[in-house]
Amino acid sequence: xxxxxxxxxxxxxxxxxxxxxxxxxxxxxxxxxxxxxxxxxxxxxxxxxxxxxxxxxxxxxxxxxxxxxxxxxxxxxxxxxxxxxxxxxxxxxxxxxxxxxxxxxxxxxxxxxxxxxxxxxxxxxxxxxxxxxxxxxxxxxxxxxxxxxxxxxxxxxxxxxxxxxxxxxxxxxxxxxxxxxxxxxxxxxxxxxxxxxxxxxxxxxxxxxxxxxxxxxxxxxxxxxxxxxxxxxxxxxxxxxxxxxxxxxxxxxxxxxxxxxxxxxxxxxxxxxxxxxxxxxxxxxxxxxxxxxxxxxxxxxxxxxxxxxxxxxxxxxxxxxxxxxx
Ligand code: CP
Numbered sequence: 001x002x003x004x005x006x007x008x009x010x011x012x013x014x015x016x017x018x019x020x021x022x023x024x025x026x027x028x029x030x031x032x033x034x035x036x037x038x039x040x041x042x043x044x045x046x047x048x049x050x051x052x053x054x055x056x057x058x059x060x061x062x063x064x065x066x067x068x069x070x071x072x073x074x075x076x077x078x079x080x081x082x083x084x085x086x087x088x089x090x091x092x093x094x095x096x097x098x099x100x101x102x103x104x105x106x107x108x109x110x111x112x113x114x115x116x117x118x119x120x121x122x123x124x125x126x127x128x129x130x131x132x133x134x135x136x137x138x139x140x141x142x143x144x145x146x147x148x149x150x151x152x153x154x155x156x157x158x159x160x161x162x163x164x165x166x167x168x169x170x171x172x173x174x175x176x177x178x179x180x181x182x183x184x185x186x187x188x189x190x191x192x193x194x195x196x197x198x199x200x201x202x203x204x205x206x207x208x209x210x211x212x213x214x215x216x217x218x219x220x221x222x223x224x225x226x227x228x229x230x231x232x233x234x235x236x237x238x239x240x241x242x243x244x245x246x247x248x249x250x251x252x253x254x255x256x257x258x259x260x261x262x263x264x265x266x267x268x269x270x271x272x273x274x275x276x277x278x279x280x281x282x283x284x285x286x287x288x289x290x291x292x293x294x295x296x297x298x299x300x301x302x303x304x305x306x307x308x309x310x311x312x313x314x315x316x317x318x319x320x321x322x323x324x325x326x
Pocket of ligand 1: 129
């Protein structure tokens with residue numbers, strides 16, 4: 001198998017074989033409840049998060065995962081850092097590298113930020129969400145959750161995942177639209193026309209909620225990303241008034257159709273999802289968060305241990321983490 005990339009920008013950076021390995025490793029980690037602490041803390045790799053946009057799930061699950069691996073973990077304090085004096089990101093990353101960092105998970109509002117670093121990365125980089133481009137680690141943990149839901153990876157082929165909401169501004173959706181078809185999953189989209197992607201050719205489109213619920217085996221809800229909308233105030237008010245009845249989902253939708261709902265979070269309660277559905281057994285969002293730990297532990301392990309010779313440094317080799325469990 002080709003080694004894992006040192007810059008994980010997109011789900012397309014991984015082969016099917018690499019994704020299968022990742023899912024298997026995450027299953028081992030979860031099943032055996034593994035903590036993979038290093039034998040020698042001086043050799044433990046240092047992992048940073050550097051988040052220019054807010055986050056609860058992604059940042060803290062990478063933090064938890066790094067710590068469970070026995071890595072040194074630090075969150076880069078943007079507000080009190082020299083970024084605020086005008087230092088650019090490249091200089092920042094080179095500084096982290098000089099201090100011994102091996103890997104940095106970055107969230108940025110800049111689309112395709114990671115393209116700049118594909119050829120010559122200052123250190124190993126993982127995309128924690130870049131603008132509206134991609135959120136590959138969220139999509140990978142969603143795939144893991146779907147495997148749990150349907151039983152195994154093979155069972156996903158032929159199933160339809162319905163994705164509803166603000167698809168055009170969702171980096172998670174953009175990663176899922178690339179990732180799921182690799183495993184034979186069909187996709188049905190549902191939402192107001194201004195939230196649908198321009199290229200619809202490969203996907204089914206549902207005209208109404210009834211059709212959408214019928215066509216989809218499982219539903220993936222997205223919040224409206226109000227912070228990214230360039231609409232007039234009046235249009236925003238109109239959306240807030242009309243969206244819940246036409247495009248939002250409630251407990252009755254779940255019960256009457258026996259459908260389960262995924263959501264990457266955070267949720268806009270009362271907009272795309274009702275409080276009753278959120279509190280019900282049909283909502284799987286918290287299970288996705290649980291899955292994020294083994295999946296992100298597996299991602300960190302596979303990237304840290306990819307033996308990329310550009311990053312092998314005396315005394316700080318990430319292979320100090322023993323993970324020979326495959
Ligand atoms: N799913 C997700 O990216 O959530 P956060 O913004 O809380 O990290």
